[in-house]
Amino acid sequence: MKPTLLITAMLLATGLATTANAQTLKKIADSNKMTVSYREASVPFSYLIGSSKSVGFSVELTEAIIDDVRKKVKKPNLEVAYMPVTSQNRIPLLVNGTYDLECGSTTNNSIRAKDVTFAINHFYTGTRLLAKKSSGVKNYADLAKKTVVSTTGTTNSQVIRKYNTDKKLDMQIILGKDHDDSLLLVENDRAVAFAMDDILLFGLMANSKNPASLEVVGDALQVEPYACMLRKDDPEFKKLVDGTITRLIKTGEFTRLYTKWFMSPIPPKGVNLNLPMAAELKANLKDLSDKPAL
Structure with a gap:
């Protein structure tokens, strides 16, 4: 094979491998297993109470997405593994396929978008x-x-x-x-x-x-938006995750969850953060945007 043809074939093979690796729903269906991440100290989004139970606003978003994945892949007994991640390792472990979904307290910005894809923004902070x-x-x-x-x-x-x-x-x-x-x-x-x-x-x-x-x-x-994080080049999985968040918003469940975690007493100490929705978040409940921070 000529060198130029060999290089072209290698590039195509690499591209196909990348595409195959990115198909999260197929990966989950084939293995009958989905791995999701959680944070240990991102109150009230995702944090531990006790030694191993993670709770929080983003945890409940994750559970809703898992339910929709079960329906999509038609596996009601889908095995779900929960994996702790840190600010430092959350992106590389997602990119290399160690886990499939991160809903925590991750800022959606343009630099990170070079490596991962973000769902609809679900919080704004500074x-x-x-x-x-x-x-x-x-x-x-x-x-x-x-x-x-x-x-x-x-x-x-x-x-x-x-x-x-x-x-x-x-x-x-x-x-x-x-x-x-x-x-x-x-x-x-x-x-x-x-x-x-x-x-x-x-x-x-x-x-x-x-x-x-x-x-x-x-x-x-x-001011920066938070959003769930997915692997790049996987429009099918992004469509599912965006669809879950859109459904929660349109049914009012998103607002109920917001009230539960930001305007009500939360575990473990029953403290109320008493933090009303920011204007940016209220606007995004209508816009459903995944626009990144600069």
Whole structure:
């Protein structure tokens, strides 16, 4: 075979393999198994209570999608495996096929869209700061020459680094391996503030050892959407996931779930985050957009 023909054949084979690997519904049907992820500390989206049970708003979205997958592949006894992921490994493990669906607290942005596909946006948030009330931190200017933590693999760590450079604040930025680890660094005074999506900060604060000692402060640096994450080049599975979220929105079930997790007492401590829907989310209940952040 001529070199050019050989290269063409290899490229075609690679493309076919990629396409085959991306067909999530066929993979699930053939194996009679679906693997979904959960987060261990993304309150109130996906988090653990006890040692192994994950709960939250995104967990319930996941369960609704699983039900629709069962119907689509006609396997009522479909085996479902639940896998913990972190901010750092959630994308590579999805891309390589280790699991099939991530509904957690993942920002839908253009950079990530090079590697994965996102469903309809289901939440909007922005980077703010969690600090001890006794720290004197009220906004970003108060962080000059101080230690600030964010979580590895998050867009927030990038946002706070850029802000630090642009404003010449000379902050020392350290990274926690997960949100609980980042919170602990503030509680133990190894960092004066934790930069993260405001909703996650409210959730972490509510379930912390001493909520009264903490507060969420600072302006929101940007508004970003959350969305469920799927492998690329799999329009059939995206259509199913988008269809589930659309159905939940149109039947009012989405609003009921929002009220349950953001406007009512939640486990384990029965704290009410009391966070009404953002204007961006209300608009997207009509628009049903999967538009990414910049």
